[in-house]
Amino acid sequence: MRANEGTSRTEDITNHEAVPANTNSASSPFDETVQFGILEQLVGFHLRLADDRTFENFARGLGSDRLRPGCFTMLTLIVNNPGITQITLSRASGRDKSSVTKDLRYMEDAGLIRRVRLNEDRRSYASFVTQAGAELSERLTCEVKAHSMRLTSIIGEDRKALLLTILKDLINNLP
Amino acid sequence: MRANEGTSRTEDITNHEAVPANTNSASSPFDETVQFGILEQLVGFHLRLADDRTFENFARGLGSDRLRPGCFTMLTLIVNNPGITQITLSRASGRDKSSVTKDLRYMEDAGLIRRVRLNEDRRSYASFVTQAGAELSERLTCEVKAHSMRLTSIIGEDRKALLLTILKDLINNLP
């Protein structure tokens, strides 16, 4: 069956008001002869695009050290807070505890962390990095810094600091 | 079976180096006595958090006008570019054409848009909003503006403009 034909979904058109199809193959959404309307001024829209782009750019630099995205955050939090519990990890990363369980299980199976039960509260488990985890964290942190410098070279030192300040304000003060 | 017990995954601990579990129930990740290490300076980390927070805050304001997230972008692009083709929508929104198909199908079934085949290139379909789509777009745009003003009241007019400029720089210039 031909695409869409014979259904009630579409009609035919001769040629009225239609915007010409864009044949531009550039990678930025803005390299288009397209009107973005209100999206143009929308912080959320740009946050999403910038997040996509930044993450993709970062991930490309990782090479063989690929680690599931959320796991880098977890690993870093564990390195910086030895013995952190899962509920604290959950709050610090802004994810549900069931999501944390999954990531920690993955990292434990990969030999990057170990978990030990707390005697003072036997419901809780403390997480620590292993040697391998510490080494991976080290390498990833280097890559993060390199990536960070690429960002700085694009938007400038001052504006990067400003960006961080503004984002933190948003995160902390949105109701 | 008791959580984690009897497996080789975890060990027990008496009490060494462990960070105390945080009992803070505030919603910001930063309301924690947690060290964030390099994450503290990471643009990507903050973009993700700000994106989550901003979207959640926006979605809460929608009430009965809930529309799948990606669809608002599509709808706005169609309103502002009557007759836009799917491949152009795909590029402008930064999503694969197969993702666009799904969203457009959804909006067509919901009576928000209609698609018409182009006679000058019968592979292409032009998208237009219906009356219902135009009205929904109108209401959503109002909510977007209200949301935008909430953001402005948090970070200030000048810094919001600055934020948009910096994000656009990132989006356009990241390799």
Add this chain to the structure above:
DNA sequence: TATTGTTATACTCTATAACTATA
């Protein structure tokens, strides 16, 4: 009763690849 953590499950968003039809 409340909390930590696990599990099962399901939902959203997205891309890849194979396909049809058109160019």
Add this chain to the structure above:
DNA sequence: TATAGTTATAGAGTATAACAATA
């Protein structure tokens, strides 16, 4: 051969709810 669009499918990432163990 190349492009527009569809479909099937799979894989992240995430949350909800029910549960066991513990407080």
